[in-house]
Amino acid sequence: MSLEILTPGLATTVQDRGRFGYYRFGIPQGGAMDQYAAALANRLVGNTEKEAVLECTYLGPKLRVDADTVLAVTGSPVDVLVNGERRTGYTRLELAAGDEVSFGVLKGGAKYFIAVAGGIDVPEVLGSRSTYPIGRLGGVQGRAVQAGDTLPVGAPPQATLPRMDEVPEDLLPDYGREFTVRIMLGLYDHKLTEQGLRNLTEAEWTLTPVADRMGLRFDGPGAEWKQEEQPFGAGQDPSNITDAGYAVGSIQIPGGTQPIVLHCDAVSGGGYAQAATVISADMDLFARMGPGAKVRFVPVTMEQALDARAERKARFARVWS
Incomplete structure (x- = not known):
């Protein structure tokens, strides 16, 4: 399956745990700015901690799925809309082929994360799918996503952990001013x-x-x-x-x-x-x-x-x- 980017948002990039072992050559580790929130998103959809997610900054994208799938949104609080209907963040969202996902106004913080079962399956560069825009590495041609991009999604990994439908309250990160x-x-x-x-x-x-x-x-x-x-x-x-x-x-x-x-x-x-x-x-x-x-x-x-x-x-x- 794949995700079709209808509108890209402000600065939406593919990120994972990061690119390690190259900092001494001037290539930063990158990866999701909030590793914990990204991990929660992956856990909700049944991924491992290694799968790549979308990192959204302030203004999120609008996207369409072309097959039945599972999606989750974590990170800074924001309204999640599936076909225009409000859904809840930090939960497991079951989507049908053709469903469209968009977002409201960010209510705090700066970054939120979109995980899909199987992860964003762009090619690895130096051991990571993370986007490093300054160096034009990783992600989608080393840049933020654009309208019209089609992001491949990998096969969902075999389940090894109990299904998580929502993040327990004691595992939720804190947001404030x-x-x-x-x-x-x-x-x-x-x-x-x-x-x-x-x-x-x-x-x-x-x-x-x-x-x-x-x-x-x-x-x-x-x-x-x-x-x-x-x-x-x-x-x-x-x-x-x-x-x-x-x-x-x-x-x-x-x-x-x-x-x-x-x-x-x-x-x-x-x-x-x-x-x-x-x-x-x-x-x-x-x-x-x-x-x-x-x-x-x-x-x-x-x-x-x-x-x-x-x-x-x-x-x-x-x-x-």
Whole structure:
């Protein structure tokens, strides 16, 4: 079977768990910005965690199925319409050939996910079906979907888990307007002034509309850098360095003004100092934020970060049980 894209939405792309092992060559991991929400969608339709889904940004697509199938929508809250009739998100939706699926206005957050039984079966590129638009890799010719595209769907995998008709309430992700994001300081937090460091870790920051899969910019009181003589090869601004590798989740503060959190499609290195790094367990939160969301960056220890990662792994294990 296949999905016919009638209207594409704002920036709808094919994504899966990501493309790993190539970051050192400058190719980011990509994948769904909210891995947990994407996993829930796959679980509802009977897929494994590996199948590719559609990631929708703010304005979703309108699509038609050409065979009986099962579909699910998870992620940020949005009205799901099947042939114009409202259906419920986070549930298993049985569709008949010719059914059309569309979406209402997003009610919060930024990203939601569409899974179909069998997964979006575009070719793998470097081990992943994820779309990386800057590099023109993966997905549908390395780009967002367009009207008229026909997306192939794979054969549904053999069921190995009990059928899930809806996501249990205790497994639903939280959505809101205020977020606590845990960070580990470094590598260059020592270059911030004392007040700059306090601002980063104690002040409230607001997500600006300048946010995408590469990075998200936050407005607030600023976090100034110490005025020091720059090393040879660095830029003139104190926020510049002579270049370093960037971890996913790195926080840059160009000019000491607006922090930028690098996300799954970000470059792997450059000349801005990283004041801190968001822990892996909290990276999904950024797909649940809309412009104007309030964020506090809270430092944690390595032990706390590892505990949070273990908790996240256990939560995923409950999804796949």
